[in-house]
Amino acid sequence: MSSGRERVLARVRRALADVPRDERPQDVRVERGYLRVHGDRTTARTVDLLAENLADYRALVHRVDAAELPQLLKRLLAAHGSRSVLVPPGLPPGWLAAADPVLALVPDREADTAYALDAVDSVVTGCAVAIAETGTIVLDGGPDQGRRRITLVPDHHLCVVRVPDQVVGSVPQALERLAPGRPQTWISGPSATSDIELNRVEGVHGPRTLEVILVDGRTEGQG
Amino acid sequence: MSGTSGTYLGMPAFPAAARDAVRNETLRGNLRHATHTIRDKRAKAVAELDDWARLRAAGRDVKERTLRHLDHYLVQLEESVTAAGGTVHWAADAGEANRIVTGLVKRTGRSEVVKVKSMATQEIGLNEALEAEGIRAYETDLAELIVQLGDDRPSHILVPAIHRNRGEIRDIFRAEMGSWGRAAPAGLSDDPAELAEAARVHLREKFLRAEVGISGANFMVAETGTLVVVESEGNGRMCLTLPETLISVVGIEKVVPTWRDLEVFLQTLPRSSTAERMNPYTSMWTGTTDSDGPRAFHLVLLDNGRTDTLADEVGRQALRCIRCSACLNVCPVYERAGGHAYGSVYPGPIGAILSPQLRGIASEVDASLPYASSLCGACYDVCPVAIDIPEVLVHLRERVVEGGEVTRNGERVTIKPAKGHRGERAVMRAARWALDHPGALRAGQRLASRTRRIHPKRLPGPGRAWSDTRALPEVPAESFRHWWQRTRGGAR
Structure with a gap:
């Protein structure tokens, strides 16, 4: 194994014979003249833009006050015909309080196989951050989001974004907030493909229905 | 299940292959329709960002910094990945990479793997190497699935089945799905949504039982050891998170120095490739994570001609490529000749400068590729990392005609002028004499x-x-x- 390593590294060094020996990586100039965020927006406008861009890529967007969230979740799950819902370990308990009596709440357990997850209708999570300019929600495995597989196998994903706290304008601003060491999933609309004649078709392997709920203010159970 | 990636040995030179392709009216129609659709959408997506030119310049700079100090960043990446629980392997060529991956799969005791679309594993012919050892590799990207089921070759970097229209795809699904697993539903139409649904159902059982996943990566962050896979369908997420073992085969040029550098490429790549503000799914992982995703992660760093390319001070810029395929979509030659004529997994303008550098110009097809261009420069204009493709094409033409010093398999060698150009050289010599x-x-x-x-x-x-x-x-x-x-x- 180390022989391959030494061989490749020696080749790289020979190939770079033209690079002065005393040149350091930071001596190669990177001009970061690009914008941190595109356009000057109020916080409210940034949230509106997030909603627009999410909807543009066929996510279903809902906006509610914190107090209405449990009823909305109950209604959306019922409308989708869901009988069971996956629950990340740290999901604020109040969120599914209204849905609880009607639906089977399935806790995310490590022992559960992918087949078990496939039998569950929906999943409800929070998120780490949402990006307005691109209509993206980012999951980083936080307690209210759970393991990556639970937002992948069920066909219906309900994601709650706390606005405006969790919303940033741009990709650079999102990366600043995120910890690289955590496994991340960036989601921009439901699963899609452009593989047939380069036309976008929604709905392949990931959840075919993505509902994003923008919740104003602090929500129940958020301390 | 042979020949889905292929080594393309004995391919005819570009002009001969292109001659057949341009006579195929279905192919030309399919390509014209697809490339024009995406061309206009890309222009719109790019126009949304008024700092596009500066993002492009920054992308170029980041890649230049990386390439000029590639040894430094590779060693740093190895440390970061290892510290995060991953295992790093190094492969000087395709054979070495295939042996490493095959060995890793065998050690799991499994005889099938699910694959995320990956240019690197196509380049090295991994599926064939696995098959020779009795391991079945399932392609899970929709276009790769179409190619695999049709026993075909990919013809586009982003959409390998771009040469197939919906009717052809339906026919392939109807005829072939059954012999690979779940058959296509009765009465399957050519509606793209129905075709996507058929793929979902067909692959579902393979994802759910998968124990080994194989991927490439769009970016590897040296500073943190994070790998990034950009995709649309969710097949990538399936392969990256459900199996117990994940093996990623990645070209050494895919490293970027810092986490922050992703802010450039995550803006330029989706808009350049699928013309989206952001692709539906991007996965990022750093080594292994307790109770989330694979327990074992192996990174195979692939050279396979990249250091030979790096040794050429003009040609080196081809290694900046982030495989967006914007250059294919705007190229008048690609639009008419199609991807197969390039005789490589890397077609189009980028393929015309990458293949002859990765593989050398000894074969007829590789020596012909630098000429597969009208030098119109559209490829350079759309390239999100500002690769001056025409400059490299002219440079490679000179090498084909004149021969000279190059690096092959890490060694400096002197190559002779290519055969077909001896007459041209004789005429030029005679002209010089006469004018003197x-x-x-x-x-x-x-x-x-x-x-x-x-x-x-x-x-x-x-x-x-x-x-x-x-x-x-x-x-x-x-x-x-x-x-x-x-x-x-x-x-x-």
């Missing part, structure tokens, strides 16, 4: 003028191909030099 000897030139011109009535319409011998497509200039009754001597420009 005015007496001889005069005699030659006089002779040409006096015999002009019996000149053939086409050149004989090696010049025939050249004059097949070009009209020979008519020789005047008197040369300019002679006319001037006689009249002093009409003064006499």
Whole structure:
């Protein structure tokens, strides 16, 4: 194994014979003249833009006050015909309080196989951050989001974004907030493909229905 | 299940392959429709960002910094990945990479793997190597699935089945899905949504039982050890998170120095490739994570001609490529000839400069690729990392014609001029001699003028191909030099 390593590294060094020996990586100039965020927006406008861009890529967007969230979740799950819902370990308990009596709440357990997850209708999570300019929600495995597989196998994903706290304008601003060491999933609309004649078709392997709920203010159970 | 990636040995040179392709009207129609659709959408997505030119320059700079100090960043990446619980392997060539991956799969005791679309594993012919060891590799990207089921070859970087229209895809699904697993539903139509649904159902069982996943990566962050896979369908997420073992085969040029550098490429890549503000799914992982995703993660760093490319100071810029395929979509030659004519998993303008550098120009097809261009420059204009493809094409043409010093498999070697260009070189030498000897030139011109009535319409011998497509200039009754001597420009 180390022989391959030494061989490749020696080749790289020979190939770079033209690079002065005393040149350091930071001596190669990177001009970061690009914008941190595109356009000057109020916080409210940034949230509106997030909603627009999410909807543009066929996510279903809902906006509610914190107090209405449990009823909305109950209604959306019922409308989708869901009988069971996956629950990340740290999901604020109040969120599914209204849905609880009607639906089977399935806790995310490590022992559960992918087949078990496939039998569950929906999943409800929070998120780490949402990006307005691109209509993206980012999951980083936080307690209210759970393991990556639970937002992948069920066909219906309900994601709650706390606005405006969790919303940033741009990709650079999102990366600043995120910890690289955590496994991340960036989601921009439901699963899609452009593989047939380069036309976008929604709905392949990931959840075919993505509902994003923008919740104003602090929500129940958020301390 | 043979030949889905293929090594393309014995491929005809580009002109011969292209000649057949341009006669195929279905193919031309499919390509024209697809490339024009995406071309306009890309232009719109790019126009949304008024700092596009600056993002492009920054992307170029980040890649230049990386390439000029590639050894530094690879060692740093290895440390970061190892510290995060991953295992790093190094492969100097395709054979070594295939042996490493095959060995890793065998150690899991499994005989099937699910694959995320990956250019690197196609380049090394991994599926064939696995098959030879009794391991079945399932392609899970929709277009790769179409290619695999159709026992076909990919013809586009982003959409390997771009040469197939919806009707052809339906026929392939109906005929082949059953022998690979779950058959296509009865009465499957050519509606794209129905076709996507058929793929979902067909692959579902494979994802759910998968124990080993194989992927490439779009980016590897040296500073943190994070790998990034950008995709649309969710098949990537399936392969990256459900199996117990994940093996990623990644070209060494895919490293970027810092986490922050992703802010450039995550803006430029989706808009350049699928013309989206952001692709539906991007996965990022750093080594392994307790109870989330694979327990074992192996990173195979692949050279396979990349260091040879790096050794060429002009050609090196091809290694900046982030595989967006914008250059394919705008190329007038690609649009007409299609991807297969390039005889490589890397078609289009980027393929024309990458393949002859990764593989050398010893084969007929590789020596012909630098000529598969009109040098119109559209590829350079759309490239999100500002690779000057025309510059490299001209540089490689010079190498094909002149030969000279290059690096092959890590060694400096001197190559001879390619065969087909000996006649051209002889003509140029003769012309130089004649222009240096005015007496001889005069005699030659006089002779040409006096015999002009019996000149053939086409050149004989090696010049025939050249004059097949070009009209020979008519020789005047008197040369300019002679006319001037006689009249002093009409003064006499």
